[in-house]
Amino acid sequence: xxxxxxxxxxxxxxxxxxxxxxxxxxxxxxxxxxxxxxxxxxxxxxxxxxxxxxxxxxxxxxxxxxxxxxxxxxxxxxxxxxxxxxxxxxxxxxxxxxxxxxxxxxxxxxxxxxxxxx
Ligand SMILES: [Zn+2]
Numbered sequence: 001x002x003x004x005x006x007x008x009x010x011x012x013x014x015x016x017x018x019x020x021x022x023x024x025x026x027x028x029x030x031x032x033x034x035x036x037x038x039x040x041x042x043x044x045x046x047x048x049x050x051x052x053x054x055x056x057x058x059x060x061x062x063x064x065x066x067x068x069x070x071x072x073x074x075x076x077x078x079x080x081x082x083x084x085x086x087x088x089x090x091x092x093x094x095x096x097x098x099x100x101x102x103x104x105x106x107x108x109x110x111x112x113x114x115x116x117x118x
Pocket of ligand 1: 097115116
């Protein structure tokens with residue numbers, strides 16, 4: 001089965017090349033993000049869940065690597081990096097003082113009851 005072995009080797013080589021391309025893309029993308037803005041907020045990703053519908057890409061762990069690359073590069077550029085939990089409730093929190101408000105589905109704007117800013 002020489003042909004079979006050669007085909008396997010060729011396939012592994014292609015997978016290696018694709019993996020390298022993904023890594024290069026992750027570096028390029030994280031550079032672009034870090035240079036484009038001073039404040040970056042990432043939502044943490046459900047990698048296990050994503051793996052179910054897009055196994056290989058997530059399996060290469062580029063998606064998991066991206067936040068770390070961006071964090072490192074944003075800090076290197078003197079910016080601010082923040083990661084937020086995917087179930088963290090951020091709606092209705094005052095951006096000035098952090099006071100939590102209960103909002104209805106219709107209420108998208110609010111004046112803060114604590115610091116009076118909106
Ligand atoms: Zn406030």
